[in-house]
Amino acid sequence: xxxxxxxxxxxxAHEAIPLEGVQxxxxxxxxxxxxxxxxxxxxxxxxxxxxxxxxxxxQNQYYSGLPYASYNVLAQKAGFDTIYVSNIPIYxxxxxxxxxxxxxxxxxxxxxxxxxxxxGKPAVAMQESRSQEGPADAGEDAQGDRIxxxxxxxxxxxxxxxxxxxxxxxxxVSFPDYVKNVAxxxxxxxxxxxxxxxNIYAIITFALNRVYTEWYRAKGYNFDITNSxxxxxxxxxxxxxxxxxxxxxxxxxxxxxxxxxQNVPYFTSFCNGTTVTCAGMxxxxxxxxxxxGYTPLQILRSYYPKDIELVTTDIITGSLSSYxxxxxRVGSTGLDVQTIQTYLNRIRRNYPAIPAITDPExxxxxxxxxxxxxxxxxxxxxxxxxxxxxxxYKISSLYSAVTxxxxxxxxxxxxxxxxxxxxxxxxxxxxxxxxxxxxxxxDVASEYYASVPAPDQDGIFGSGTRESVMAFQRxxxxxxxxxxxxxxxxxxxxxxxxxxxxxxxxxxxxxxxxxxxYTEYTVQPGDSLWLIxxxxxxxxxxIKNLNGLTSDALDxxxxxxxxxxxxxxxYTEYTVQPGDSLWLIxxxxxxxxxxIKSLNGLTSDALDxxxxxxxxxxxxxxxxxxxxxPGDTLWVIARxxxxxxxxIKSLNGLTSDxxxxxxxxxxxxx
Numbered sequence: 001x002x003x004x005x006x007x008x009x010x011x012x013a014h015e016a017i018p019l020e021g022v023q024x025x026x027x028x029x030x031x032x033x034x035x036x037x038x039x040x041x042x043x044x045x046x047x048x049x050x051x052x053x054x055x056x057x058x059q060n061q062y063y064s065g066l067p068y069a070s071y072n073v074l075a076q077k078a079g080f081d082t083i084y085v086s087n088i089p090i091y092x093x094x095x096x097x098x099x100x101x102x103x104x105x106x107x108x109x110x111x112x113x114x115x116x117x118x119x120g121k122p123a124v125a126m127q128e129s130r131s132q133e134g135p136a137d138a139g140e141d142a143q144g145d146r147i148x149x150x151x152x153x154x155x156x157x158x159x160x161x162x163x164x165x166x167x168x169x170x171x172x173v174s175f176p177d178y179v180k181n182v183a184x185x186x187x188x189x190x191x192x193x194x195x196x197x198x199n200i201y202a203i204i205t206f207a208l209n210r211v212y213t214e215w216y217r218a219k220g221y222n223f224d225i226t227n228s229x230x231x232x233x234x235x236x237x238x239x240x241x242x243x244x245x246x247x248x249x250x251x252x253x254x255x256x257x258x259x260x261x262q263n264v265p266y267f268t269s270f271c272n273g274t275t276v277t278c279a280g281m282x283x284x285x286x287x288x289x290x291x292x293g294y295t296p297l298q299i300l301r302s303y304y305p306k307d308i309e310l311v312t313t314d315i316i317t318g319s320l321s322s323y324x325x326x327x328x329r330v331g332s333t334g335l336d337v338q339t340i341q342t343y344l345n346r347i348r349r350n351y352p353a354i355p356a357i358t359d360p361e362x363x364x365x366x367x368x369x370x371x372x373x374x375x376x377x378x379x380x381x382x383x384x385x386x387x388x389x390x391x392x393y394k395i396s397s398l399y400s401a402v403t404x405x406x407x408x409x410x411x412x413x414x415x416x417x418x419x420x421x422x423x424x425x426x427x428x429x430x431x432x433x434x435x436x437x438x439x440x441x442x443d444v445a446s447e448y449y450a451s452v453p454a455p456d457q458d459g460i461f462g463s464g465t466r467e468s469v470m471a472f473q474r475x476x477x478x479x480x481x482x483x484x485x486x487x488x489x490x491x492x493x494x495x496x497x498x499x500x501x502x503x504x505x506x507x508x509x510x511x512x513x514x515x516x517x518y519t520e521y522t523v524q525p526g527d528s529l530w531l532i533x534x535x536x537x538x539x540x541x542x543i544k545n546l547n548g549l550t551s552d553a554l555d556x557x558x559x560x561x562x563x564x565x566x567x568x569x570x571y572t573e574y575t576v577q578p579g580d581s582l583w584l585i586x587x588x589x590x591x592x593x594x595x596i597k598s599l600n601g602l603t604s605d606a607l608d609x610x611x612x613x614x615x616x617x618x619x620x621x622x623x624x625x626x627x628x629x630p631g632d633t634l635w636v637i638a639r640x641x642x643x644x645x646x647x648i649k650s651l652n653g654l655t656s657d658x659x660x661x662x663x664x665x666x667x668x669x670x
Contacts, residue, residue, distance in 0.1 A: 002092035004052045004068075006240070008037065008045045010075060010100040013447045015379075016401035017350055017503060018043030019077060019102055021573040026050070027072040034071075036625045042353045042378045047095065049641065055092035058188040061274055061284040066121055067091075067188065075100050078573050078612045079502030082114040088240055089119065094189050096240040097380055103448055107497035117238040123186045123229050124283050127275040131230055134209060134267035151265060152315040153254050154211050155397075158453075159235055160223040164216060169451040169474060170223045171237050174397060175316075176253040176390070179204055180241045183249065185234035187283055189242035195290035197248050198299040199270070201310065202281055205257040206233055208265040222467060237450070246380055250390035254316065257300060260307045268304065280304075320396050328387040332364040340387055343399035344371045350402050350506040351378060402506075408444055415440055417496065421489035428482065430461040438484055441492040442468045448499060449475050505559075523558040531601040536562045576611040591616045628663040643668045 010022040024045055026035040037045040050071055057067035068089040075083045080102045090096060105112055155175050162168025173181070182203050183189075187196070210216065210225045210232070217224070227235035257266045273282025281303040289299045297310060314322060324336045338361045348354040354374045359365035369385035376383040379398070381391055415437060424434045439457040442465070446454040452472045455465040466482040473480040476491045484492075505520045521532060529540045529552050540552070542563045554560075574585060582593045582605050593605070595616045607613075626637060634645045634657050645657070651666045659665075 001051045002054045003049045004090035004092055005047050005049055005095040006071065006073075006088070006090060006098065007047045007095060008039070008073060008075070008098045008100060009043055010039045010077070010102055011043045012080075012102045012104065012503060013405055014401040015398060016405050016447070017506065019080070019504070022075055022077040022080075022100070022102065023574065024100075025074045027074065029070050029072070031072070032627070034627055034629075040353075042351055044378065050090045052090045052092055055094075055190040058091060058190045059287065061287070066125060067190075073098060073100075075102070076112070076575070077102065078575050079105055081105060081112045083117065083238075084114055085117045085119065085238065085240075087119045087121075089122070091188065091190050091242070095243045097243065097246070098240040099238070101238065101450065104499045104502040106491070106494040107501065108494055109498065115238075117236070119236055119239045122184070122188065123234040124188065124272045126229065126272070128229060130269075130271045130276055130278055132206075132232065132269040132278075132280070134215070134269065135213060135264075150315060151208060151212055151256065151263060151313045152317050153208075153313060154224060155316050155318040157207065157211070157225065158223040159237075160216075160221070160226040161235075161237060162226065163228040163231060164219075164221060164226055170453070170471070171450040172453060173237075173450070175207075176249055176393070177241075178207065178235065179253055180246050180249045181237075181239060182207075182233050182235050183245045184241050185236050185239060189244045191287050192290035193244075193248070194294060194296050194299060195286040196245060197252070197296040198281075198286045198290070199283060200245070200248055200252065201255070201257055201296060201300060202268040202270050203233060204253065204255065205265045205268040206270075208256050209267050212265055241380075243380070247382065250381060253390070254314065255310055255312050257304065257308050258311055259305055260309055266304060266308055268300075270303075316393065318400075319393065320400055323389050323392045327389075328364055328392075329385070330364055330366065330369050333362055335362065337364045337368070338362040340372070340392070340395060341368060343395050344368075344375060347375070347395070347398050347402055351375075353378065405447060408440075408447070411440060412444070412496075417441070419493070419497070421486070421493050423486075424484075426461055426484040428461050428463065428466045431459055433459070435459050435461050435465070438469075438492070439465060441496050442472060444499065445472055445475075445492070445495050448495075451475050521560050521562050523554045523556055523560060525556055527554060527556075528552070528601075529554065532560065532562065538563045574613045574615050576607045576609055576613060578609055580607060580609075581605070582607065585613065585615065589615045626665045626667045628659045628661055628665065630661055632659060632661075633657070634659065637665070637667065641667050 006026065008024050010019045010024070011017060012019060018041065020039055020041045020043065022039040022043070024037040024039065025033050026037070026048060027033055034050070035048050037048070039045050050069065052069040053067050057063045057065070068091050070087045071090055073085045073088065083100050083102065085098060088096065088098065103115070153175050156172040157175050157178050158170050158172050159178065160168055160170050179200065183196070183200050186203065187199050189196070207225055226232045257268055258264065259266055269278060269280030270283060271278040271280065273284045281300070285303070286299050289302060294302070301308060316322070321339060328337055328340060341357050341359070341361060344354060345357055348356065348371070355367065355370050357371050358367045372387055372391065373383045373385035375395060376385070376391055379394055381394060387395070417437065417440070422434045422437065426435060426438055436457060436459045438461070439455050442452065443454045443457065446452045446468070449472070452475055453468050455468040469484055469488065470480045470482045472492070473488060478487055478491065505522070529543055533540045533543055543549070543560060546561045546563055582596055586593045586596055596602070596613060599614050599616055634648055638645045638648055647668055648654070648665060651668065
């Protein structure tokens, strides 16, 4: 049986905040649990192997079945809604990276809601007809005056999750992520690289043609493109991305196809070429040509006019600063290096796994290289420590996301958002302070809900604010009338305060003045200074001194600075399930009952279902869990995970090689 791989990344607020301790279960198609994983400080699990079909099936256009095995993922974390992703295709020798955009629970929400995402088969395996419409000729202005002056990468691009004219949601995603999603949703990632590249060029150019000609916006729609394969190209929000596709997109996301002498991106229509035929490119045909040795451009010219060419646009909307044009590496100096160092040092507050940069400002030394390489590793880029085009724009977009959150936090303090919503009923045409409050709350919601666009904060309730209000109302399942009454105000406040309660506050990093560095902690019900000091490996006096406290009294919701000069214990959060005991949980995580009790200030072994425990992870961070299946042996499992039989036996206290179906083993993570 062939093997593919799966990695899960759990983050929130456009990846600005990684979520540690998310419990992730990987299930087979029958719902049996194969792995239980927990995300690390970067919001990522280890990579797990999964059985699938041989890659030859996905490279044969005459194979009538689905050339992969499907798996499901269930992700849970206290304070966040649950995500269930089903029918995830796993391909031979391919790594699928599943992004989980976790949504914080609202204030007063009693139990987490569940978001369900169905991935399903890619478009190349579908038999539905495609009738992509566009300009008959690449140089034709199909929409009269509605055509842009220059080709720009839309960052973000707005995607309608349904055919045009339907009441489906819109989502905004970065353009590179959109292309990766579409390519993973359209074709098989096991195809030859030339075929993958030709298809990705067609996907990029098709989307840029829609944006450049304002195909939908000229018709009064508020989106750039749809996810309907009948009209546009396949896009499944929340699906996994394959590394072979991601690597190509990172290199060419701002390159597109045009005819010589023209500026407009060519209308690169396509279909699978087997069950569905069209006048454009045959997806399966690209595989045949790639196997004959054709280059991506030669493949494209086999389906589109012979005078097409590949060109680059350096115009990217929403970008803080443009790529300097040449890669930055060890030995580079100047303002561009200083910019990257500034960005990485700020991102490091949210992603502490990125090492500190100690090189002089503007000098690309070894510590800058190490920081770049770790950033690349966290975000699925080639970890070569060189800041090329894709790394530059990813660092820039992450810096924009983390600083945007900080700005919103500061703005919320200055606006004085309380606990009681305004009484005003707002609608299009309203003005004033209450409108500013509304726009601010919508801006905050837009960071966590992809379907809610951020309005301009100008104090004027215009069409953009109305569009944002209606999107928020649809997300909250209340009447989407664009009018802000008490129900909408209440939901806005519930979302805002829920974010404040449940989203972890990134450490501000080392204090610029002499003295101990610190992290921030929000006081929870039942906390005392002694418990907090024990939890973080410090003292009551140290906490009181750092916060200027004169007594031991604490208020729920109070934010404390906790000294981190001593190594604070690493932990993950676990929600107690029916049948759990401290002994079972300790065995599951490779720790002890005493360690769990000490970290949580417990005086007995009694547990309550739903209780959230902090579990020490120092001993278990390098472990995976595996459930024994029919046909497994210790030798097979050890080979699959790149370890030894002796290591598994020692880790699990086994005295023989005998296994039982359903037995849970601890496996050293690769």
